[in-house]
Amino acid sequence: DAKTTQPPSMDCAEGRAANLPCNHSTISGNEYVYWYRQIHSQGPQYIIHGLKNNETNEMASLIITEDRKSSTLILPHATLRDTAVYYCIVNRGFTDSWGKLQFGAGTQVVVTP
Amino acid sequence: NAGVMQNPRHLVRRRGQEARLRCSPVKGHSHVYWYRQLPEEGLKFMVYLQKENIIDESGMPKERFSAEFPKEGPSILRIQQVVRGDSAAYFCASSPGTGLGNQPQHFGDGTRLSIL
Numbered sequence: 001d002a003k004t005t006q007p008p009s010m011d012c013a014e015g016r017a018a019n020l021p022c023n024h025s026t027i028s029g030n031e032y033v034y035w036y037r038q039i040h041s042q043g044p045q046y047i048i049h050g051l052k053n054n055e056t057n058e059m060a061s062l063i064i065t066e067d068r069k070s071s072t073l074i075l076p077h078a079t080l081r082d083t084a085v086y087y088c089i090v091n092r093g094f095t096d097s098w099g100k101l102q103f104g105a106g107t108q109v110v111v112t113p
Numbered sequence: 114n115a116g117v118m119q120n121p122r123h124l125v126r127r128r129g130q131e132a133r134l135r136c137s138p139v140k141g142h143s144h145v146y147w148y149r150q151l152p153e154e155g156l157k158f159m160v161y162l163q164k165e166n167i168i169d170e171s172g173m174p175k176e177r178f179s180a181e182f183p184k185e186g187p188s189i190l191r192i193q194q195v196v197r198g199d200s201a202a203y204f205c206a207s208s209p210g211t212g213l214g215n216q217p218q219h220f221g222d223g224t225r226l227s228i229l
Contacts, residue, residue, distance in 0.1 A: 034217060043117075043204050043220035044156065100146070100158035100169060101206075101218060 004088045009108040012082075018075040020107055022088030025069040031092050033064060034101070035073045037084040044087070044103075047073065078111045085109070116140070117221035119205050125227045126195050134190040134224045138207030144168075145188040146206040146218060147180060156204065162188060192226075200228045 005023040012018040024033065034049040048055055048062045050071075055062045061074040075082055087106040116139035126132050138145050147159040149172075161169040162182035173180070177195075182188040192199055202225050206218035 038156075041202075043119075043222045044206075046217040046219055049217055100161060100172070101148075101156075102158065103148075103156040105155060 004090055004104055006086075006088055006104065006107045008105065009110070012075075012078045012109060012111050014080060014111050014113050015077055018078045018082065018109060018111070020073040020075075020086050020088075020109065021070065022073070023070045024088070024090045027068050027090050031090045033062065033068075033071050034089045034091060035060070035062065036087045036089065036101075036103075037082075038087070038106075039081075039084040045084075047086075078109075080111050080113065083109060083111045117205060117207050117219055119203075119221035119224050121224060122222065123225045123227070125229060127229045128196055129194050132192040132195050132199070132226055134192075134203050134205075134226070136188040136190070136205030136207075136221060138188070138205075139219055142207035142209055142219075144208045145182050146208075147188075147190050148204045148206065150202045150204065150223075152201070159190075195226075195228050197228045200226055202226075 032049050032051050035047040036044040037047055038044045048057055048060050050062045050064055063072045085106040085108050087103050089101050091101060118137040120135050124132055143164050145162045148156045149159055150156045157172055159172040160180045162180060164182055165184055177193045179191045190203060202223045204220050204223045206220045208218045209216050
């Protein structure tokens, strides 16, 4: 699976949009981009994933560049409860032997009042 | 993290004892994954199981650790003769079966294992 690069930390003001970048320049055509977050002492929480097209759900939006070498997770209106470590992971999907998620260090996001 | 149930949430063992961690996947999910998070470190994959089969155990320590996912009942991660270095948070995740390959893994809230 392709590696990802994320900034180690970022701050965001409450109520503003948080834009979290991720580089995955070696991504291959059949690999998805997944985003998870881990709020202190809890299990990782799935946020969103995509292949080529931009995606949106009730939690966030995912913008994938046309060449698929980078993506941005957007939290439209950050709240204090969004303070967490955010992980960008590239994976071929969970069939047969492609099971493992490779977590990097992620981005520590701190939302401030 | 609704759906994946792990128990116990906290487990204390003395060195040399056995630890058994249980994971009930989301209803209908046939794939289970175990991850370990050592203090101040990232999540590391341990093992991937389907019903009654181990698919990938490349992240499992070679000794003392074993995992199973029987036809009936929860998945079990078993650690024999625990040592202080086994103290960590152990997370279980599940996903649907083959044919839904892009569906995400959903995680439980983990078992915090402390070795005295």
